[in-house]
Amino acid sequence: MDLFANLVLGFSVASTPMNIWYCFIGAFFGTVVGVLPGIGATATIALLLPITLNLEPLPAIIMLAGIYYGSQYGGSTTAILVRIPGEGSSVVTAIDGHKMAQRGDAGLALSAAALGSLFAGLVATVLIGVFAIPLSYVALRFGAPEYFSLIVLGLVASVTLAHGSIPKALAMIVLGIMFSIVGTDLYTGTRRLTFDQAALADGISFVVISVGIFGLGEIIRNLQGGQETQKEMAKINRLFPRWRDLCDMFAPICRGTALGSFLGILPGAGATLSSFVAYSVEKRFQKGPYKLGEGAIAGVAGPEAANNAAAQTSFVPMLTLGLPANPVMALMIGALVIQGIRPGPGVISSNPQLFWGLIASMFIGNLILVVLNLPLVGLWVRLLRIPYKYLFPAIVAFCIIGVYGMSYSTTEVWLIAGFGVAGYFLVRLDFEPAPLLMGFVLGPLLEEQMRRALIISRGDPTVFLERPISAVLLAISLLCLVLMVLPSLSRKRTEVFEDSAEV
Amino acid sequence: MRNSDTIGGFALLFFAGAYALAASNLRLTSSLGIGPGLFPMSLAGILGFLGVWIVVKSYVNRTRDTLKVQEEAIPYRSLICISIGPIFFALLVEPLGVLPALFIAVFISCMASPAMTIRAALVCTAFLVSFCMLLFGWGLGLPLELFGPWLSFAG
Numbered sequence: 001m002d003l004f005a006n007l008v009l010g011f012s013v014a015s016t017p018m019n020i021w022y023c024f025i026g027a028f029f030g031t032v033v034g035v036l037p038g039i040g041a042t043a044t045i046a047l048l049l050p051i052t053l054n055l056e057p058l059p060a061i062i063m064l065a066g067i068y069y070g071s072q073y074g075g076s077t078t079a080i081l082v083r084i085p086g087e088g089s090s091v092v093t094a095i096d097g098h099k100m101a102q103r104g105d106a107g108l109a110l111s112a113a114a115l116g117s118l119f120a121g122l123v124a125t126v127l128i129g130v131f132a133i134p135l136s137y138v139a140l141r142f143g144a145p146e147y148f149s150l151i152v153l154g155l156v157a158s159v160t161l162a163h164g165s166i167p168k169a170l171a172m173i174v175l176g177i178m179f180s181i182v183g184t185d186l187y188t189g190t191r192r193l194t195f196d197q198a199a200l201a202d203g204i205s206f207v208v209i210s211v212g213i214f215g216l217g218e219i220i221r222n223l224q225g226g227q228e229t230q231k232e233m234a235k236i237n238r239l240f241p242r243w244r245d246l247c248d249m250f251a252p253i254c255r256g257t258a259l260g261s262f263l264g265i266l267p268g269a270g271a272t273l274s275s276f277v278a279y280s281v282e283k284r285f286q287k288g289p290y291k292l293g294e295g296a297i298a299g300v301a302g303p304e305a306a307n308n309a310a311a312q313t314s315f316v317p318m319l320t321l322g323l324p325a326n327p328v329m330a331l332m333i334g335a336l337v338i339q340g341i342r343p344g345p346g347v348i349s350s351n352p353q354l355f356w357g358l359i360a361s362m363f364i365g366n367l368i369l370v371v372l373n374l375p376l377v378g379l380w381v382r383l384l385r386i387p388y389k390y391l392f393p394a395i396v397a398f399c400i401i402g403v404y405g406m407s408y409s410t411t412e413v414w415l416i417a418g419f420g421v422a423g424y425f426l427v428r429l430d431f432e433p434a435p436l437l438m439g440f441v442l443g444p445l446l447e448e449q450m451r452r453a454l455i456i457s458r459g460d461p462t463v464f465l466e467r468p469i470s471a472v473l474l475a476i477s478l479l480c481l482v483l484m485v486l487p488s489l490s491r492k493r494t495e496v497f498e499d500s501a502e503v
Numbered sequence: 504m505r506n507s508d509t510i511g512g513f514a515l516l517f518f519a520g521a522y523a524l525a526a527s528n529l530r531l532t533s534s535l536g537i538g539p540g541l542f543p544m545s546l547a548g549i550l551g552f553l554g555v556w557i558v559v560k561s562y563v564n565r566t567r568d569t570l571k572v573q574e575e576a577i578p579y580r581s582l583i584c585i586s587i588g589p590i591f592f593a594l595l596v597e598p599l600g601v602l603p604a605l606f607i608a609v610f611i612s613c614m615a616s617p618a619m620t621i622r623a624a625l626v627c628t629a630f631l632v633s634f635c636m637l638l639f640g641w642g643l644g645l646p647l648e649l650f651g652p653w654l655s656f657a658g
Contacts, residue, residue, distance in 0.1 A: 054644070165508075167560065171515050171553040178522055178546050185539040192539055193525050216585055223581040223615055389616040390627055396585065396612040397631045400592050401605060405645045413593040417586040424582060429511040447542045459536035 003129055010356030019059055023361050026063035027368045030070020035078050035380045041071035043218055045331045046210035050402035057339040058354050062361040064335055068328050069311045073369050076113045076304055077380050089271040089307035092279045096299030107239040109300050112249050114370050116305035120257040121366035124312035127261050129359055136320040139345035144453035145464050149473035151446045154323040156477040158438055166484050169435045176439025179204055199411035206334035209440055212416040213433045215399045217423020219392045239374055252282055252302035260309030265316050271307040278306035327434040330441040512558030515550055523547035584615035600651035606632050
């Protein structure tokens with residue numbers, strides 16, 4: 001079987017000592033940032049992007065992927081022990097997980113989270129391998145008009161599932177595209193919007209935008225938060241679950257995995273959304289000694305499995321279509337492009353080692369994470385005690401030296417200061433910066449495909465509607481937009497997100 | 504602070520206008536049919552439309568559920584310190600070199616937090632700068648010029 005041979009290839013490249021080392025580093029850093037509430041996976045990956053420039057593509061992407069799923073693990077540890085969810089996706093875990101901890105079952109909650117994540121991670125990894133190839137075959141048949149419409153759909157869909165105001169999210173996408181086309185035009189060689197700055201001729205670097213907005217901008221916002229409170233910490237006793245506990249968590253884990261795997265592929269807030277959905281599903285299947293919301297093991301195992309599965313399967317559209325399902329995937333695309341690899345349907349055949357190596361590394365990474373998380377849990381908890389005032393200067397230092405070390409250009413350091421301030425005001429005015437990142441990554445591709453399509457059609461814009469696949473994709477995008485704007489539905493959507501915000 | 508949506512919408516309109524102005528010297532057509540200026544111009548148009556949408560919506564909402572007042576002072580201190588830090592680095596790195604420039608930049612940024620004392624900031628900065636030098640200079644092998652021409656007395 002093909003899949004088997006491919007996985008063997010993947011494991012042979014992923015299990016070299018160097019790649020395992022980077023996988024470990026990624027998982028380690030991921031857990032650290034997952035535990036620390038001030039920094040998220042997006043910011044960390046943005047900060048570490050400059051470092052990966054000096055690596056080969058495979059170790060670079062392995063490390064970045066490790067940060068991503070590692071942060072999902074780390075976030076749940078603090079959610080259970082101190083009721084501080086480090087990541088959005090572990091907000092639900094905090095409900096039942098912390099109740100369990102108060103009852104004296106902290107160890108059980110931790111191991112339910114870890115085992116759920118492990119199982120989901122392994123299953124989702126296999127799913128990526130199974131689904132990636134057929135999807136990429138479909139995508140390979142796409143011409144420029146189809147690709148253009150697919151990107152439009154991807155961008156629109158990412159707004160549907162993001163929270164907040166719709167016109168604002170759309171505006172952020174457009175803003176991202178606007179920044180992305182600064183620089184030399186590929187078709188005519190004209191310099192666009194560079195204001196005669198030589199440093200801008202190559203465009204604004206992806207790292208500059210992400211480090212500025214997600215690194216510096218976040219700090220300004222976090223410092224506004226003010227008081228840091230010390231929370232009481234639950235004691236950890238027995239880590240290993242009994243046979244009966246294992247039986248209790250098995251079904252929720254399976255349900256969570258299935259849900260998360262599916263939702264992760266869709267654009268939008270995959271991991272976070274799927275953990276909420278998994279929680280509401282578990283409410284219907286209640287069983288066992290404790291009710292959901294009062295410390296039920298299903299309320300930890302299900303959502304944790306779901307968010308980890310979603311974190312993994314969100315790699316599918318990124319690797320096969322070149323479309324990011326969430327901002328972290330947008331960062332991954334950015335990282336790969338800097339390495340000279342354009343993610344898309346061609347990657348599997350042109351770079352099989354990269355593709356299958358990454359998949360195999362997720363397998364290895366999930367195992368590393370269990371080892372890192374369960375025995376070392378005391379270490380992570382101690383990390384929570386580091387005050388933010390010592391943390392943020394470190395982030396600033398990393399931002400500056402990382403961006404400067406990329407090309408030794410002072411213009412880019414100026415720019416991160418500007419984007420940092422801009423990032424703060426965006427969030428303050430309730431504009432979510434994540435769609436901006438999506439627009440920035442997809443902008444050049446969108447324009448290229450549009451112009452290519454128009455050149456082939458000799459300037460006739462109806463080409464997007466004449467090609468059937470393209471027309472269908474555009475129709476779905478339009479439908480999504482209309483449905484979102486319709487008052488009844490948009491109210492329902494707000495309710496869903498308000499529900500989740502209360503938790 | 505007034506309705507943040509109104510401000511945000513007008514900010515978008517302003518940006519769209521400035522962007523269109525900056526892109527106005529680009530040709531809309533070329534020998535290939537579509538020129539380098541068409542895409543930027545249409546983006547500015549879409550953003551302008553979204554800006555109007557947000558502004559209008561903010562006025563409609565204002566009458567419906569009164570004012571959503573958001574009373575939060577702008578954190579001038581952290582805003583200034585965090586942005587001035589990188590700017591100082593950019594200004595100083597060529598004459599002074601990476602090490603002093605980074606030291607000054609990180610120290611300024613430390614001042615963003617009111618909880619930070621001068622002493623703690625100095626210690627923290629010294630630690631971070633040496634860590635960064637070790638990691639990026641020695642660990643990753645970036646050719647960083649630690650001391651710039653103004654500080655290199657040898658030549």
